[in-house]
Amino acid sequence: MLQKLVTRNNITIQGTGSKSMFLVHGYGCDQNMWRFITPQFKEDYRIILIDLVGSGKSDENAYDYDKYSSLEGYADDIIEICDALNTKDVCFVGHSVSAMIGTLAAIKKPTLFKKLIMIGPSPRYINDSDYFGGFSQNDIDDLMETIDSNYLGWSSAMAPVIMGNAERPELAAELEQSFCQNNPEIAKHFAKVTFQGDNRIDLKKLTTDTLVIQSKEDAIASVKVGQYVHENIANSKLAIVETTGHCPHLSGPNQTIEAMKKYLI
Amino acid sequence: MIKKNPLICIIDDDKIHQFMLTRIINQNKLAEGIITFSDGEEALQYLTENQATKEMIPDVIFLDNNMPIMDGWQFIEEYASIKTEIKKKIVIYMLSSSVDPVDIERASTITEIYDYIVKPIQLEAIEKIFKKLETLL
Amino acid sequence: MNYKIDYKELYNTSPSGYFCSLPNGTIVDSNKKFLELTNYAREEVIGKKNFTDFLSLGGKIYFENVYTPALKLSGTIEEINFNFVKKDGTTFPVLVNSVEVKDMEGIHLFTQSAVFNISQRKKYEQELLIAKNKAKDLSNQLQEVNKELLSRAELILKQKLELEEFNQHLESKNRQLSSFAHIASHNLRAPVSNLVALKNFYNEDIGLEDKAMLFSKVELVIEHLNETLNELIESVKIQGNKDIIHDPINFDVVFDKTLAILDTQILISKAVITSNFSEAPTITYPKLYIESIVLNLLSNSLRYSAPGRIARIHFCTEVHNNEILLIAKDNGLGIDLKKHGHKLFGLNNTFHRHPDSKGVGLFMTKTQIESVGGKITVESEVNKGTTFKIILKKNRK
Numbered sequence: 001m002l003q004k005l006v007t008r009n010n011i012t013i014q015g016t017g018s019k020s021m022f023l024v025h026g027y028g029c030d031q032n033m034w035r036f037i038t039p040q041f042k043e044d045y046r047i048i049l050i051d052l053v054g055s056g057k058s059d060e061n062a063y064d065y066d067k068y069s070s071l072e073g074y075a076d077d078i079i080e081i082c083d084a085l086n087t088k089d090v091c092f093v094g095h096s097v098s099a100m101i102g103t104l105a106a107i108k109k110p111t112l113f114k115k116l117i118m119i120g121p122s123p124r125y126i127n128d129s130d131y132f133g134g135f136s137q138n139d140i141d142d143l144m145e146t147i148d149s150n151y152l153g154w155s156s157a158m159a160p161v162i163m164g165n166a167e168r169p170e171l172a173a174e175l176e177q178s179f180c181q182n183n184p185e186i187a188k189h190f191a192k193v194t195f196q197g198d199n200r201i202d203l204k205k206l207t208t209d210t211l212v213i214q215s216k217e218d219a220i221a222s223v224k225v226g227q228y229v230h231e232n233i234a235n236s237k238l239a240i241v242e243t244t245g246h247c248p249h250l251s252g253p254n255q256t257i258e259a260m261k262k263y264l265i
Numbered sequence: 266m267i268k269k270n271p272l273i274c275i276i277d278d279d280k281i282h283q284f285m286l287t288r289i290i291n292q293n294k295l296a297e298g299i300i301t302f303s304d305g306e307e308a309l310q311y312l313t314e315n316q317a318t319k320e321m322i323p324d325v326i327f328l329d330n331n332m333p334i335m336d337g338w339q340f341i342e343e344y345a346s347i348k349t350e351i352k353k354k355i356v357i358y359m360l361s362s363s364v365d366p367v368d369i370e371r372a373s374t375i376t377e378i379y380d381y382i383v384k385p386i387q388l389e390a391i392e393k394i395f396k397k398l399e400t401l402l
Numbered sequence: 403m404n405y406k407i408d409y410k411e412l413y414n415t416s417p418s419g420y421f422c423s424l425p426n427g428t429i430v431d432s433n434k435k436f437l438e439l440t441n442y443a444r445e446e447v448i449g450k451k452n453f454t455d456f457l458s459l460g461g462k463i464y465f466e467n468v469y470t471p472a473l474k475l476s477g478t479i480e481e482i483n484f485n486f487v488k489k490d491g492t493t494f495p496v497l498v499n500s501v502e503v504k505d506m507e508g509i510h511l512f513t514q515s516a517v518f519n520i521s522q523r524k525k526y527e528q529e530l531l532i533a534k535n536k537a538k539d540l541s542n543q544l545q546e547v548n549k550e551l552l553s554r555a556e557l558i559l560k561q562k563l564e565l566e567e568f569n570q571h572l573e574s575k576n577r578q579l580s581s582f583a584h585i586a587s588h589n590l591r592a593p594v595s596n597l598v599a600l601k602n603f604y605n606e607d608i609g610l611e612d613k614a615m616l617f618s619k620v621e622l623v624i625e626h627l628n629e630t631l632n633e634l635i636e637s638v639k640i641q642g643n644k645d646i647i648h649d650p651i652n653f654d655v656v657f658d659k660t661l662a663i664l665d666t667q668i669l670i671s672k673a674v675i676t677s678n679f680s681e682a683p684t685i686t687y688p689k690l691y692i693e694s695i696v697l698n699l700l701s702n703s704l705r706y707s708a709p710g711r712i713a714r715i716h717f718c719t720e721v722h723n724n725e726i727l728l729i730a731k732d733n734g735l736g737i738d739l740k741k742h743g744h745k746l747f748g749l750n751n752t753f754h755r756h757p758d759s760k761g762v763g764l765f766m767t768k769t770q771i772e773s774v775g776g777k778i779t780v781e782s783e784v785n786k787g788t789t790f791k792i793i794l795k796k797n798r799k
Contacts, residue, residue, distance in 0.1 A: 146485070150481075219466060247471055279596065281619055282596055285599045285603065288603070331588060362591040384599075385596065
């Protein structure tokens with residue numbers, strides 16, 4: 001059972017520690033995103049890293065379009081993995097859309113996480129009557145086109161050749177080194193689910209102790225959005241870090257680590 | 266030439282029909298005598314036992330085709346094989362209550378059968394037969 | 403020969419657009435081509451514009467979520483397709499290659515990017531995509547049509563099978579009809595023709611005594627006719643009763659009941675009767691039929707037992723190919739199948755000079771068996787014995 005999950009979500013476990021830290025990447029990439037963060041927590045935590053189904057080196061065959069047409073599908077996976085690993089005292093770290101995934105999981109099973117850290121969260125990306133998500137439907141359509149036209153070495157004809165082709169080991173090596181390579185069809189579907197979703201009401205249902213880490217300049221999840229998230233979660237703190245871009249854990253790892261450590265004492 | 270009346274044999278399991286045919290023949294004094302059998306096997310036995318005695322062998326047989334134990338067709342088959350031993354010509358009429366053209370056709374192909382008659386046989390028909398017999402025997 | 407190469411000049415006049423940005427995205431240098439492509443003056447860009455300023459919002463999401471992490475993690479990235487926004491707001495498609503420039507300690511100093519205008523390529527790409535999609539649609543349509551054809555073919559096959567079944571049904575009905583006609587013409591005509599002859603006699607000039615005698619003969623014929631008619635009607639009823647209720651039957655129970663009914667005959671004949679229904683102890687079958695079949699077969703075996711030896715009769719059930727067989731075996735007189743085989747199941751046919759033999763049993767038995775979809779066959783040797791094999795229930799798919 002556990003082996004099935006390990007294959008499905010490419011679960012990797014590092015570090016020693018009685019407490020667990022469960023880090024989940026957001027839209028677009030995979031668990032490699034955390035490589036500048038994890039070394040700092042290895043000593044005190046058992047670190048659990050996964051690739052969401054459809055991303056990274058997860059089992060593409062497990063991508064069920066019906067199941068993953070809502071973030072609940074991913075939330076169920078999170079709960080399943082925690083149960084299988086028999087985790088206790090978990091700190092969940094979710095970037096971007098995974099912050100919402102963690103929220104849904106925590107609502108479903110309140111005892112699941114002791115603490116929840118959100119990096120660059122957004123409960124809804126598309127603007128609403130008096131809500132500024134930052135984007136219009138047109139912008140999301142534009143994103144879809146961009147995803148479509150970027151194969152990043154992934155063409156439907158090439159992929160089977162690349163995947164496990166013994167005669168062309170250099171291709172496989174290329175793949176190993178290329179990050180954020182996701183099947184464009186699945187990427188588009190995941191993008192739709194992420195950027196067209198609305199989890200604003202779920203924020204109010206969250207009871208877990210939460211930290212929102214907000215990048216000072218983030219075009220995707222602006223400070224306004226970060227504030228909105230903090231205001232709608234009862235038990236939460238907001239930490240604005242001096243970084244630019246939507247991935248402070250990549251572009252400003254030190255600041256991010258500092259904010260995390262401060263919260264986790 | 267003294268016209269002698271023929272010896273008749275009726276092979277039919279239908280007792281009523283046996284009775285009636287016998288009555289017609291006797292009433293009109295057409296036969297020297299009448300021997301009756303209820304099935305082909307009995308008749309065949311009689312012929313075999315008496316094959317040497319000409320007087321015991323009938324001149325005419327009225328044979329019903331539908332009888333238990335051994336029916337008319339089977340009788341003819343067996344008769345054909347002992348015919349030469351009997352040393353007397355027997356005119357065989359096949360009687361049947363069936364107008365099945367298959368049966369009529371079948372009868373016409375068998376040399377031993379002189380004619381095929383549908384029951385019930387009328388007096389006129391019987392008289393005609395006996396008249397014919399005078400020329401045959 | 404020494405070539406004096408001015409690298410700065412080369413950089414500036416390169417046919418691809420270059421620009422250099424800080425880790426936070428601010429553009430700190432660019433070449434002429436880049437400015438030409440984006441329609442900006444140098445002072446409007448250097449130090450003023452960010453990489454993301456040249457992207458649409460949708461592109462920005464892609465930039466933040468895929469381009470930036472990938473570049474950060476592997477140090478270089480190639481062939482990213484963006485739509486760059488010119489000064490006047492119009493867009494043009496580009497391919498971007500970027501590389502991180504780091505110092506000795508590995509600190510990220512600049513990002514070097516090269517931009518290629520792929521407007522023509524993009525047009526071609528879109529045409530190809532349209533053609534690809536059309537082909538896909540066509541292929542899907544063909545698959546649909548194929549599916550439709552296959553399902554039609556299946557339907558036709560199904561209908562063909564149904565027709566064949568119906569045909570067989572009609573053939574069987576036809577056989578029943580012609581057998582009925584045959585029976586009617588043989589078995590009814592005889593008594594009727596007798597009645598006609600008797601009537602003719604009756605109307606002749608005969609005395610009262612003769613008339614009385616004739617009339618008693620008429621009575622006999624009428625009885626015979628009545629019996630035959632009843633059997634015929636009964637058989638037609640059985641053949642017509644396709645929906646007869648099937649009851650749960652236990653063979654041992656039925657057999658014991660039959661033994662009780664034939665108690666006296668069994669005692670008299672001193673027959674040894676055995677049974678073994680263990681292979682198929684039960685069946686769902688019309689109760690009336692199965693009792694009649696067993697009674698008929700057993701009474702026949704008793705009636706036609708060979709004098710001079712002890713009658714041994716055995717009834718059993720067997721299962722072959724999902725079919726339940728009832729087998730009745732005796733060591734009696736046997737039947738000459740060559741002589742009588744074709745008449746065995748006819749109406750009113752007998753094969754033994756036996757006071758009791760009337761022959762109606764097997765005709766009715768066969769009718770009953772066949773009306774339920776079964777079959778009866780016989781093996782026999784004269785003076786050795788007879789075995790009846792009845793397939794009670796055919797394998798139904």
